[in-house]
Amino acid sequence: xxxxxxxxxxxxxxxxxxxxxxxxxxxxxxxxxxxxxxxxxxxxxxxxxxxxxxxxxxxxxxxxxxxxxxxxxxxxxxxxxxxxxxxxxxxxxxxxxxxxxxxxxxxxxxxxxxxxxxxxxxxxxxxxxxxxxxxxxxxxxxxxxxxxxxxxxxxxxxxxxxxxxxxxxxxxxxxxxxxxxxxxxxx
Amino acid sequence: xxxxxxxxxxxxxxxxxxxxxxxxxxxxxxxxxxxxxxxxxxxxxxxxxxxxxxxxxxxxxxxxxxxxxxxxxxxxxxxxxxxxxxxxxxxxxxxxxxxxxxxxxxxxxxxxxxxxxxxxxxxxxxxxxxxxxxxxxxxxxxxxxxxxxxxxxxxxxxxxxxxxxxxxxxxxxxxxxxxxxxxxxxx
Amino acid sequence: xxxxxxxxxxxxxxxxxxxxxxxxxxxxxxxxxxxxxxxxxxxxxxxxxxxxxxxxxxxxxxxxxxxxxxxxxxxxxxxxxxxxxxxxxxxxxxxxxxxxxxxxxxxxxxxxxxxxxxxxxxxxxxxxxxxxxxxxxxxxxxxxxxxxxxxxxxxxxxxxxxxxxxxxxxxxxxxxxxxxxxxxxxx
Amino acid sequence: xxxxxxxxxxxxxxxxxxxxxxxxxxxxxxxxxxxxxxxxxxxxxxxxxxxxxxxxxxxxxxxxxxxxxxxxxxxxxxxxxxxxxxxxxxxxxxxxxxxxxxxxxxxxxxxxxxxxxxxxxxxxxxxxxxxxxxxxxxxxxxxxxxxxxxxxxxxxxxxxxxxxxxxxxxxxxxxxxxxxxxxxxxx
DNA sequence: TGTTAAGCGAGACGGTACGTCGCGTCTTAAT
DNA sequence: ATTAAGACGCGACGTACCGTCTCGCTTAACA
Numbered sequence: 016x017x018x019x020x021x022x023x024x025x026x027x028x029x030x031x032x033x034x035x036x037x038x039x040x041x042x043x044x045x046x047x048x049x050x051x052x053x054x055x056x057x058x059x060x061x062x063x064x065x066x067x068x069x070x071x072x073x074x075x076x077x078x079x080x081x082x083x084x085x086x087x088x089x090x091x092x093x094x095x096x097x098x099x100x101x102x103x104x105x106x107x108x109x110x111x112x113x114x115x116x117x118x119x120x121x122x123x124x125x126x127x128x129x130x131x132x133x134x135x136x137x138x139x140x141x142x143x144x145x146x147x148x149x150x151x152x153x154x155x156x157x158x159x160x161x162x163x164x165x166x167x168x169x170x171x172x173x174x175x176x177x178x179x180x181x182x183x184x185x186x187x188x189x190x191x192x193x194x195x196x197x198x199x200x201x202x
Numbered sequence: 203x204x205x206x207x208x209x210x211x212x213x214x215x216x217x218x219x220x221x222x223x224x225x226x227x228x229x230x231x232x233x234x235x236x237x238x239x240x241x242x243x244x245x246x247x248x249x250x251x252x253x254x255x256x257x258x259x260x261x262x263x264x265x266x267x268x269x270x271x272x273x274x275x276x277x278x279x280x281x282x283x284x285x286x287x288x289x290x291x292x293x294x295x296x297x298x299x300x301x302x303x304x305x306x307x308x309x310x311x312x313x314x315x316x317x318x319x320x321x322x323x324x325x326x327x328x329x330x331x332x333x334x335x336x337x338x339x340x341x342x343x344x345x346x347x348x349x350x351x352x353x354x355x356x357x358x359x360x361x362x363x364x365x366x367x368x369x370x371x372x373x374x375x376x377x378x379x380x381x382x383x384x385x386x387x388x389x
Numbered sequence: 390x391x392x393x394x395x396x397x398x399x400x401x402x403x404x405x406x407x408x409x410x411x412x413x414x415x416x417x418x419x420x421x422x423x424x425x426x427x428x429x430x431x432x433x434x435x436x437x438x439x440x441x442x443x444x445x446x447x448x449x450x451x452x453x454x455x456x457x458x459x460x461x462x463x464x465x466x467x468x469x470x471x472x473x474x475x476x477x478x479x480x481x482x483x484x485x486x487x488x489x490x491x492x493x494x495x496x497x498x499x500x501x502x503x504x505x506x507x508x509x510x511x512x513x514x515x516x517x518x519x520x521x522x523x524x525x526x527x528x529x530x531x532x533x534x535x536x537x538x539x540x541x542x543x544x545x546x547x548x549x550x551x552x553x554x555x556x557x558x559x560x561x562x563x564x565x566x567x568x569x570x571x572x573x574x575x576x
Numbered sequence: 577x578x579x580x581x582x583x584x585x586x587x588x589x590x591x592x593x594x595x596x597x598x599x600x601x602x603x604x605x606x607x608x609x610x611x612x613x614x615x616x617x618x619x620x621x622x623x624x625x626x627x628x629x630x631x632x633x634x635x636x637x638x639x640x641x642x643x644x645x646x647x648x649x650x651x652x653x654x655x656x657x658x659x660x661x662x663x664x665x666x667x668x669x670x671x672x673x674x675x676x677x678x679x680x681x682x683x684x685x686x687x688x689x690x691x692x693x694x695x696x697x698x699x700x701x702x703x704x705x706x707x708x709x710x711x712x713x714x715x716x717x718x719x720x721x722x723x724x725x726x727x728x729x730x731x732x733x734x735x736x737x738x739x740x741x742x743x744x745x746x747x748x749x750x751x752x753x754x755x756x757x758x759x760x761x762x763x
Numbered sequence: 764t765g766t767t768a769a770g771c772g773a774g775a776c777g778g779t780a781c782g783t784c785g786c787g788t789c790t791t792a793a794t
Numbered sequence: 795a796t797t798a799a800g801a802c803g804c805g806a807c808g809t810a811c812c813g814t815c816t817c818g819c820t821t822a823a824c825a
Contacts, residue, residue: 056772112309119306124298167381170357198385205790245801392817486683493680496673530785541755544731572759617798
């Protein structure tokens with residue numbers, strides 16, 4: 016008999032949350048702020064999201080930009096293409112800030128951690144595909160543990176941008192790619 | 203002429219801050235809590251640290267965990283030894299939580315960013331030394347950009363533990379080390 | 390549409406404020422103390438009263454102590470009866486302290502001044518009535534300015550108790566009353 | 577060999593205190609403010625004055641404007657002259673605010689109360705003289721209790737200005753004087 | 764096709780932490 | 795040994811968000 020939770024309210028909340036994050040950053044993210052900006056009542060927000068954190072997560076979850084899955088015919092070409100496509104995204108400061116915020120929060124909040132895992136899994140699908148294609152072509156040994164290889168491909172890049180928060184020019188991307196491919200093919 | 207800011211108060215505050223972080227985690231970190239635990243008045247804390255965040259930063263800055271600089275005679279041996287030594291530190295949940303918190307906060311707070319840079323620089327000295335030794339031995343080509351190599355060595359590991367927040371057993375460490383060394387020596 | 394400010398919270402706050410004033414005096418009056426004693430959150434107190442001072446004012450405003458309006462049939466009897474009734478009230482130290490506090494604060498805070506005016510007006514109604522009755526009986530000349538007469542009747546007493554803060558025994562009350570009545574009837 | 581407490585520091589403190597009171601009013605009066613304005617260290621202030629309140633009192637004590645002691649040859653003339661001289665002083669808002677502040681504080685602080693008593697005693701000397709002169713001339717009965725008469729003369733005026741905080745024009749001053757004299761001579 | 768329970772906006776509520784201010788004491792250097 | 799300067803412990807200030815609650819109202823599903 017009762018009215019169901021309206022998608023409209025949920026959508027408005029998430030949209031407002033994304034705006035707030037974009038404008039004020041993660042530290043300016045506030046349930047009150049989202050409520051005010053969205054026109055959705057706090058009560059309603061808490062009806063849809065069990066906590067402010069969950070709203071945050073869901074908002075960010077919806078920001079996911081699907082990464083490209085290049086297919087150049089060679090492992091090295093694919094990896095270079097992938098990294099070149101991803102760099103500008105990560106180079107955006109608000110993006111970096113947001114992702115780090117999630118990673119940090121995920122370390123404390125199990126629910127958020129779950130979402131974060133899922134996000135990561137999704138984000139890494141292109142790499143996995145690239146590696147599988149390389150195995151299919153015989154370029155990459157079939158006994159390479161793809162899960163570890165993922166870390167090996169994404170890691171240096173993430174470390175540079177997110178952890179050390181240092182710039183990375185195109186020449187350096189190529190060198191990194193070279194090292195990665197060298198490692199993978201050395202097997 | 204006036205009494206200088208007492209090191210004692212500062213030290214007590216930082217010690218208490220570290221305790222608070224250890225016990226309650228970053229999200230339980232509170233100037234009030236530190237004041238209560240340290241016996242140092244909140245006012246005094248703000249005399250020493252311009253904000254709660256700065257206290258946090260300084261406290262973490264003092265948590266320096268000097269990583270070992272192994273010297274086994276081979277690049278591969280050194281890298282494996284290093285990773286094996288570091289894993290248990292990062293495996294501690296509170297440590298991970300704290301480091302992620304800093305990384306996240308550093309993306310918003312320039313002052314914190316500075317401290318974070320310095321921490322990272324320090325933290326990576328062992329790897330740099332390992333690589334330099336390998337170059338000295340002729341194991342590693344002299345034209346390898348060491349700064350990039352740092353990302354290449356640390357990256358996969360950090361990505362696994364901090365970003366994906368997945369376990370990493372000893373066998374996997376060996377495989378990762380193998381890939382890394384393969385990449386470095388392929389040059 | 391929203392829930393209206395609850396009278397309950399306001400009332401509890403004011404009651405607690407009055408208790409605090411009674412127990413600790415005006416200088417012990419603190420928003421925190423009121424919050425603690427009342428169980429009303431400080432935030433809520435500030436929702437109802439724009440400042441601690443306003444809470445104070447309102448609390449005092451509610452402390453109305455209605456003075457008696459004697460009717461003994463003679464001006465002198467009425468005045469003596471009134472003064473005798475009022476002395477014990479003013480003799481209470483906390484009462485004196487509080488009233489002086491208000492008077493003092495009223496000199497700086499317009500809002501408080503308004504309340505104070507109203508309190509005084511109310512407090513002096515009995516005297517005005519006494520004087521009007523005396524005029525009705527023909528005891529007091531009709532051309533006596535009642536507003537000035539109020540000062541004349543209340544003044545000596547207040548001056549003694551509040552300004553000079555000296556004791557006043559019953560014999561002295563009678564002498565004062567005699568002087569006052571003498572002055573009023575001399576016309 | 578020790579240097580005695582310097583009068584200079586004391587004087588500078590009091591001067592600055594008076595300035596602070598004049599500029600910011602009683603509520604802006606602060607030991608820190610006085611220290612800053614005077615260049616006298618807080619320590620020194622506390623060496624000269626046992627509390628901020630005492631400094632306040634002493635500062636105000638030095639503001640005392642000696643009231644005139646008219647001698648017109650008649651009680652009525654003297655009283656009128658006195659009141660007319662005093663009204664403009666009390667009409668100054670800062671003066672009123674300050675005096676009320678002292679009265680209020682005196683109700684809580686015994687030391688301050690003592691000073692206040694002394695101030696009042698001093699302030700009322702002219703009236704006492706006026707009354708004594710009237711007794712000497714035989715105008716006023718010798719059995720009138722002068723202490724009570726003081727209240728009788730000053731009270732209405734103070735009540736009007738300080739307690740009710742209402743204006744008082746010249747005509748009203750005359751009427752009040754008339755009532756007072758009437759009361760005193762009715763004996 | 765009403766009825767009615769729930770959704771909804773608005774925002775009050777009890778909390779906790781924030782960063783600031785004034786207090787009165789204590790410490791240091793300089794005179 | 796007094797002074798200027800100001801650090802110190804303390805405790806109140808008024809504010810911001812938190813997550814919960816209470817209001818009227820509106821609306822969709824069932825009867």
